[in-house]
Amino acid sequence: MDLVRHLGYFLVVTEELHFGNAAARLGMAQPPLSQRIKRLEEELGVRLFERSSRRVALTEAGRLLVPEAREIVARVERMRDLMSDLARGDTAVVRAGVPADLGAAVLAALIAGFRERRPGVRLSLTEMGTAAQVTALLEGRLDVGLLRHPVAANGLAYGPVLVRHPGVLLAEDDELTAWATVHLGDLAGRDLVLFSREAEPGLYDDTLASCRRGGFVPAEIVCTDRVEFALGLVLSGTAVAFGAPAEVPGVVWRPLAGTPLAWRCSPAWRAEPGPYVRDFTSVAVQVLKESAGMVDEGVPPAPRVAPRPATGFLA
Amino acid sequence: MTRDMARGVNPGVNPGVNPGMNPGVNPMERVFRSAGVMGWLHAVDIDDGREVGLRADEPVVLASVFKVALLLELHRQAERGLLDLTERVRVPAADRTGGGTGLAAMLDDATLSLRDLAYLMMAVSDNTAADVLLARVGREAVNALLDGLGLTVTRVTQDCREMLTSLRVDAGVADQSAVNQACADPEVVARLSALDPAVANRSTPREMTRLLAMIWRDEAAGAASCAAIRRLMALQVWPHRLASGFPFDDVAVSGKTGTLPTLRNEVGVVEYPDGGRYAVAVFTRSYGTAQNQPRADAAIGTAARMAIDQLRTHI
Numbered sequence: 001m002d003l004v005r006h007l008g009y010f011l012v013v014t015e016e017l018h019f020g021n022a023a024a025r026l027g028m029a030q031p032p033l034s035q036r037i038k039r040l041e042e043e044l045g046v047r048l049f050e051r052s053s054r055r056v057a058l059t060e061a062g063r064l065l066v067p068e069a070r071e072i073v074a075r076v077e078r079m080r081d082l083m084s085d086l087a088r089g090d091t092a093v094v095r096a097g098v099p100a101d102l103g104a105a106v107l108a109a110l111i112a113g114f115r116e117r118r119p120g121v122r123l124s125l126t127e128m129g130t131a132a133q134v135t136a137l138l139e140g141r142l143d144v145g146l147l148r149h150p151v152a153a154n155g156l157a158y159g160p161v162l163v164r165h166p167g168v169l170l171a172e173d174d175e176l177t178a179w180a181t182v183h184l185g186d187l188a189g190r191d192l193v194l195f196s197r198e199a200e201p202g203l204y205d206d207t208l209a210s211c212r213r214g215g216f217v218p219a220e221i222v223c224t225d226r227v228e229f230a231l232g233l234v235l236s237g238t239a240v241a242f243g244a245p246a247e248v249p250g251v252v253w254r255p256l257a258g259t260p261l262a263w264r265c266s267p268a269w270r271a272e273p274g275p276y277v278r279d280f281t282s283v284a285v286q287v288l289k290e291s292a293g294m295v296d297e298g299v300p301p302a303p304r305v306a307p308r309p310a311t312g313f314l315a
Numbered sequence: 316m317t318r319d320m321a322r323g324v325n326p327g328v329n330p331g332v333n334p335g336m337n338p339g340v341n342p343m344e345r346v347f348r349s350a351g352v353m354g355w356l357h358a359v360d361i362d363d364g365r366e367v368g369l370r371a372d373e374p375v376v377l378a379s380v381f382k383v384a385l386l387l388e389l390h391r392q393a394e395r396g397l398l399d400l401t402e403r404v405r406v407p408a409a410d411r412t413g414g415g416t417g418l419a420a421m422l423d424d425a426t427l428s429l430r431d432l433a434y435l436m437m438a439v440s441d442n443t444a445a446d447v448l449l450a451r452v453g454r455e456a457v458n459a460l461l462d463g464l465g466l467t468v469t470r471v472t473q474d475c476r477e478m479l480t481s482l483r484v485d486a487g488v489a490d491q492s493a494v495n496q497a498c499a500d501p502e503v504v505a506r507l508s509a510l511d512p513a514v515a516n517r518s519t520p521r522e523m524t525r526l527l528a529m530i531w532r533d534e535a536a537g538a539a540s541c542a543a544i545r546r547l548m549a550l551q552v553w554p555h556r557l558a559s560g561f562p563f564d565d566v567a568v569s570g571k572t573g574t575l576p577t578l579r580n581e582v583g584v585v586e587y588p589d590g591g592r593y594a595v596a597v598f599t600r601s602y603g604t605a606q607n608q609p610r611a612d613a614a615i616g617t618a619a620r621m622a623i624d625q626l627r628t629h630i
Binding site: 183184213214215257301303304305306308309311 | 342438549550551552553554558562563564565566567568586587588589620624625627628
């Protein structure tokens with residue numbers, strides 16, 4: 001039995017939840033499709049669908065099989081593409097996901113660095129948030145990604161963790177530009193423009209928790225993954241943003257005292273990294289260190305609260 | 316409070332990063348001016364010696380700030396075996412120096428150890444406790460210690476009782492309880508010898524930061540004594556002066572205030588989570604004679620933060 005092909009039929013049925021529609025989509029008659037699903041059930045020793053008079057529903061086993069089947073089908077497709085590329089003499093492709101705020105210079109250095117190491121392999125970059133990268137990696141649509149921590153995902157392996165400490169971007173007429181270093185608590189009363197929670201769920205929550213600890217609870221958080229939009233809000237004095245210094249007239253960058261924010265990132269892949277993924281990882285780590293101001297993660301300092309008799313807790 | 320003041324006096328001028336941008340008044344000077352006070356200030360990085368000053372070498376009246384020198388001599392005498400810090404001292408109800416806090420405000424006989432008297436002297440500026448301790452160690456001994464440390468402008472010539480008595484005599488009132496009322500009169504304030512650095516306990520901002528730096532570097536006495544002094548200075552309860560400039564959980568502020576009519580001082584050490592530590596001494600005289608001037612109190616913290624921000628520009 002061609003298990004992969006049967007899993008493909010299974011996935012179409014799960015998407016349609018209707019044997020007739022699924023068969024039409026596959027360009028075949030309904031009885032042979034039903035037959036093949038039945039054979040798959042026999043092969044796996046479980047029922048995958050509950051079939052009642054007019055309804056088709058996934059069983060528990062069927063639901064568990066969906067992500068596994070998707071991954072197997074995607075990886076086999078990927079393998080075939082890779083091999084047929086080679087057979088036709090086309091160049092191999094590494095599909096990598098990168099965060100939206102990487103910046104043009106870092107992106108260019110990444111591509112140049114990889115090209116230098118693997119001139120025969122094409123690096124296909126897609127701008128993606130961490131959540132989308134995790135899904136794409138698990139489904140085999142990406143070979144390697146650059147994820148921002150914390151990430152809660154089973155089944156991924158990670159390269160070295162790099163960290164950077166963002167400062168704050170302010171409009172130049174903001175009174176806080178008077179300080180050489182700004183405390184998180186100084187930002188109180190200002191709105192914040194930040195990457196979206198959908199794109200970066202872990203880092204979003206982590207960043208806001210640090211802000212609250214530091215006394216900054218923004219009244220409004222504007223979410224965007226577009227750097228230009230964020231800078232526009234900063235420039236107009238609408239909101240402040242966290243990040244690296246921006247070369248934009250009218251926007252002033254200040255470091256945050258005590259480095260209360262630590263943004264971590266690392267390359268990630270599924271299963272065993274192939275040689276291309278290994279090369280991408282080492283190039284990415286080098287570029288992020290040289291061009292994006294990231295450093296190897298040391299031991300993070302414990303956030304401290306210095307006690308004060310008059311304003312601390314009295315009990 | 317701090318933000319309001321910064322907004323009012325500091326529009327877009329960067330005291331640390333662009334010192335040449337504003338040819339006008341020193342921004343610390345403007346903080347003092349807008350709070351209705353004249354200010355004297357010195358701040359120094361305890362570890363690298365970088366410094367910022369404003370009239371830092373002019374003589375200033377210490378008021379209760381002299382208690383830091385007294386506390387140091389107390390510990391030095393204990394180190395030499397001249398006294399035992401756990402020795403219990405009876406402080407009778409009938410013989411209390413005024414002042415409104417601590418034993419001065421308590422109604423009954425008390426018996427405390429020397430080191431607990433020192434705690435009251437530092438935590439709430441207890442004048443009775445200070446006079447008991449000064450009588451015990453001797454003011455000549457305190458001045459000899461200051462000579463030995465090279466602090467030759469700093470002198471302790473009076474105890475708290477003499478200080479308060481001079482206020483009453485100079486104000487021309489019969490009773491200590493009338494002093495507060497009398498000192499609301501600018502003409503009375505003009506003739507108070509307690510405000511004359513030639514007569515009263517005195518120092519300079521620079522000598523006070525040198526003293527603090529020596530205490531923080533374990534050079535002013537043995538390491539255990541310096542640690543005990545640092546502990547007491549961190550237990551001071553007042554939040555309205557130096558500490559008000561650093562409303563951040565991860566910044567530790569230790570200090571000792573000093574207050575007389577129109578005179579508001581605080582010297583202390585500010586410690587940042589990245590390990591930076593700064594001794595700062597701020598002395599002010601208000602133009603108005605009102606006792607309650609929260610803006611004058613807060614100006615001490617705001618000016619101190621400006622000075623420390625300048626010291627931190629290289630970070």
